[in-house]
Amino acid sequence: MIDSAPPHTGPAQRSLRDRAADLFPPAAARHTDLAVVRAQGAHVTTDDGRTILDFASGVAVTNVGHGHPAVLARIRGQLDELVHAGHNIGIYPGYVDLAETLVDLVGPGHKVFFANSGAEALESAVKLAMRVSGRGALVAFKGGFHGRTLTTTALSASTAAYRAGYGTAMPPVHHVDFPTAFARGVSEDDEVRRCLAQLDELFDLILPADEVAAIVVEPVQGEGGYLPAPAAFLRGLRERCDRHGIALVFDEIQTGFGRTGTMFAYEDSGVAPDVLVLAKGIANGLPLSAIVARDALMDRWPAGAHGGTFGGNPLACAAALGVIEVLRGGALANAAEVGARLRDGLRDIAADLPLRSDVRGRGVMLGVELRHADGAPASDVVAGARALALDRGLLVLSCGVHKNVLRLMPPTTVSADEADTALAILRDALLGAAAD
Numbered sequence: 001m002i003d004s005a006p007p008h009t010g011p012a013q014r015s016l017r018d019r020a021a022d023l024f025p026p027a028a029a030r031h032t033d034l035a036v037v038r039a040q041g042a043h044v045t046t047d048d049g050r051t052i053l054d055f056a057s058g059v060a061v062t063n064v065g066h067g068h069p070a071v072l073a074r075i076r077g078q079l080d081e082l083v084h085a086g087h088n089i090g091i092y093p094g095y096v097d098l099a100e101t102l103v104d105l106v107g108p109g110h111k112v113f114f115a116n117s118g119a120e121a122l123e124s125a126v127k128l129a130m131r132v133s134g135r136g137a138l139v140a141f142k143g144g145f146h147g148r149t150l151t152t153t154a155l156s157a158s159t160a161a162y163r164a165g166y167g168t169a170m171p172p173v174h175h176v177d178f179p180t181a182f183a184r185g186v187s188e189d190d191e192v193r194r195c196l197a198q199l200d201e202l203f204d205l206i207l208p209a210d211e212v213a214a215i216v217v218e219p220v221q222g223e224g225g226y227l228p229a230p231a232a233f234l235r236g237l238r239e240r241c242d243r244h245g246i247a248l249v250f251d252e253i254q255t256g257f258g259r260t261g262t263m264f265a266y267e268d269s270g271v272a273p274d275v276l277v278l279a280k281g282i283a284n285g286l287p288l289s290a291i292v293a294r295d296a297l298m299d300r301w302p303a304g305a306h307g308g309t310f311g312g313n314p315l316a317c318a319a320a321l322g323v324i325e326v327l328r329g330g331a332l333a334n335a336a337e338v339g340a341r342l343r344d345g346l347r348d349i350a351a352d353l354p355l356r357s358d359v360r361g362r363g364v365m366l367g368v369e370l371r372h373a374d375g376a377p378a379s380d381v382v383a384g385a386r387a388l389a390l391d392r393g394l395l396v397l398s399c400g401v402h403k404n405v406l407r408l409m410p411p412t413t414v415s416a417d418e419a420d421t422a423l424a425i426l427r428d429a430l431l432g433a434a435a436d
């Protein structure tokens with residue numbers, strides 16, 4: 001007998017959440033259960049009419065706030081002119097304008113390649129370094145996250161869950177410790193020395209440095225725990241790359257476009273990369289990524305060695321020009337100022353918690369690492385605080401290998417009032433979760 005068909009429940013009767021549960025694999029996990037229907041500035045609105053203060057920004061993407069009018073105006077203007085041309089078919093104004101703007105930001109002597117996602121841009125960076133050097137090995141850092149394609153999964157070491165089951169297909173990458181002074185209870189100087197010594201030992205004992213095409217590093221580890229790389233560590237990497245002819249690749253996919261209060265995080269360290277990898281905040285939500293690399297590399301990347309269909313889409317380039325205009329026009333300064341207010345407020349809250357804490361970061365890329373008195377990661381408190389905050393109307397995420405770091409990434413345009421509202425909610429949420 002044929003089973004009778006289930007009663008018809010059309011899309012209108014079922015919640016977005018229920019419909020999604022039928023349609024998407026568990027692999028595509030979500031941080032929350034929210035069904036978001038619109039967003040503006042630092043707020044998202046859900047299908048049940050709640051307005052929530054958004055300190056996740058689509059995971060560091062809507063860097064100038066949802067629906068920024070200057071960005072929307074650029075997109076609308078472009079919509080009537082040209083939606084797709086194909087950068088491998090012809091050249092179009094926004095593509096060139098944006099590349100010129102990026103070179104202007106990074107400095108003369110650079111060239112640009114556009115792609116669509118962060119992982120794709122990182123793949124491009126790695127291919128560039130390999131093709132030009134003729135070398136095959138890569139070095140990355142424990143705790144780093146670089147994406148979900150096979151090469152970027154191989155570069156990532158933020159959780160074994162992302163790598164499980166794919167090992168045989170991934171290119172070999174050697175991972176070295178990234179400085180984590182607070183977690184190890186040591187001074188930053190000692191920690192930098194230890195990590196650089198580990199890299200030197202890798203070169204001495206296992207992997208000849210002249211076989212390494214690229215060292216890939218986040219100037220502030222994102223997924224790994226909102227951990228800024230000490231400037232001395234980046235300087236140490238720069239020296240080794242110069243000595244051994246290795247390309248230094250900065251993954252600024254999460255840190256770029258104002259997140260840390262400067263256009264790019266590396267500016268603060270005084271250490272420049274050979275290849276800068278950009279995505280996420282670049283176009284405030286439209287898919288776009290880029291690598292900006294030195295002429296010495298780019299000029300030796302021969303015709304046909306790389307490409308793609310959608311990279312540098314005209315709408316996305318228009319949006320990116322709008323983002324940069326807004327950032328230069330005051331949002332960067334605002335991120336630094338309101339970010340400092342947030343960080344001070346977080347330090348006050350952390351001081352009242354019965355936990356060991358480290359409040360760190362710059363601009364609007366702030367993390368609060370929590371540990372119990374015995375040093376164990378306080379993942380329970382972070383999870384509890386996130387849930388309580390969401391109940392009270394604030395969306396925040398966590399990060400860190402043990403998910404014991406609360407991470408705040410409001411837009412660069414966040415107001416002092418919004419920061420104060422978030423701090424009041426977080427105080428209650430963290431104290432409440434710590435008391436449980």
Ligand SMILES: Cc1ncc(COP(=O)(O)O)c(C=O)c1O
Nearest residue numbers: 117118119145146147222253254
């Ligand atoms: C530092 C970093 N690198 C790479 C990626 C991957 O970017 P995408 O998801 O656009 O491929 C991410 C995404 O979270 C990231 O934070």
